Amino acid sequence: MSNAIQELQSRLTASTVYTPDSDKYRESLIRWSDTGIKDAGVVVQPTEANDVSVAILWAQENNIDIAVKGGGHSTAGTSSSDGGLVIDLSRMKQVTVDTTRKNITAQGGATWKEVDEAGAVHGLAAVGGTVNHTGVGGLTLGGGYGWLSGQYGLTIDNLLSATVVLADGSVVTASASENPDLFWGLRGAGYNFGVVVDFTYQAYDQTAPVFSGVLGFTADKLEGIIEQLNGSLAQPDARSGAMCFFALSPDGSPMIIVICFYNGTREEGQARFSGLTTLEPVLNTLDMIPYSVVNTLQNPQATYGDRKSFKGVFFEPPLDPEFARVIFNDVMAKIQSDADLKSSAIILEFTDMRKICEVPLDATALASRNSTQNGIVCLRWTDASKDLEHRTWAREVQSKWKTELDARTGQSAGSSVPQYINYAEPGDAAVANIYGENLGRLKQVKAKYDPKNVFHKMQPISGT
DSSP states (O other), rough: OHHHHHHHHHHOSSEEEEEETTTHHEEEEEEESGGGOOOOOOEEEEESSSHHHHHHHHHTTTTTEEEEESSSSOOTOTTOOOSSSEEGGGGGOOEEEEOOOOOOOOETBBBBHHHHHHHTTTTOOOOOOTTSSBBBBHHTTOOOOOOOOHHHHSSSEEEEEEEEEEEOOOOEEEEESSSSHEEEEEEHHHHOOOEEEEEEEEOEOOOOOOEEEEEEGGGGGGGHHHHHHHHHSSSSOEEEEEEEEEEEEETTTTTEEEEEEEEEOOHHHHHHHHHHTTTTEEEEEEEOHHHHHHTTTOOOOOSSSSSSEEEEEOSSSSOOOOHHHHHHHHHHHHHHGGGGGGEEEEEEEEEHHHHHSSSTTTTTSSSOOOOOOOEEEEEEEEEEGGGGHHHHHHHHHHHHHHHHHHHHHTTOOOTTOSSSSGSSSSTTTSSSTTGGGOOOOOOOOHHHHTTTTTOOOOOTTTOO
């Protein structure tokens, strides 16, 4: 392969290349989760779209596997390749703001931190992830939930255009007016069509701070917390959202953490979350903070390193407090019994879905637009020999949520898919068809733009 790599290097004009004998090769393989690390044959870090094109064509000429790395958050290793080519976009992180049109354009290697901070300088915000070191690419291409989704919908609902390097090496624009079929497919199944080197988003005025922070509760308050969070969905406010964590406290005792968000005044936020604060939290950091800070609140827990597994769960509100108690007790018993799992958690999101559900199911490739709420079984450990054991247990927990949902809905949720695709590890979705009724059209788009299935790492489109 060395001669082929020399040929690749001779064709590249604006890239850094790492091979196994390079000084910083191991550093180039680092991912958010150690389970995502694989030994690539060659890592290309381009700074221009033309070099992305060169790398894609070279890999196909030499029958070499391709992986694309944006933020590198995949716990399943979809941004890595065993012995193949990794196109690492980490040197393409520029973010520009058009204050006249209120647009934000981010290159494919940017994270939401760069987007949040660039927007804040101009009093603007875009719908982005709730962990700010997540890459813009993966989150956007799978849909994209954020704290502003109640007001403005998903990230894909605010995507105006994208620049894509296709499997044939061409660089094209995808938007409502240019290559609209590709633009449709990118919004919900976008990992399947090419390498997106920049995204342009609609942004919104966000000059005022928001009311947000962390509440921590002892385990005995669980039922009351769930009742309050259910109430927030029964009486929705588009400016409000919450995330609930089942986790261990620093001293090893079970606890419940709630991150609260209200895009309004202190008084409005306090009124919105008064039911939770009357439950006597042992931790309360609620305050007026800049929007760009909200997406840092999970950073102390969502750190790089260790082995991780994500299993998406989902529930139809209102969440049964008795079911939540069973799950809480089971998960706490498990992670207390194994010190290596102490940093694990279950995360439940409570999002006002009304704006998201205003978009017709066939308007984008995303198949999950309904009232079902999202969550994650998030395991974290260090012992590689326990990978199968821990993932198997996580699937068992996941299946309990699926059984509960089926019992509640009678398996009649209509044509919409309950599971959020970004919370479904490849080959491990809890539903038979993650693309739902959009699969047929997706096969057509795939056949047009990537007929040789060059891009197949994350939720590949079946039958192509």
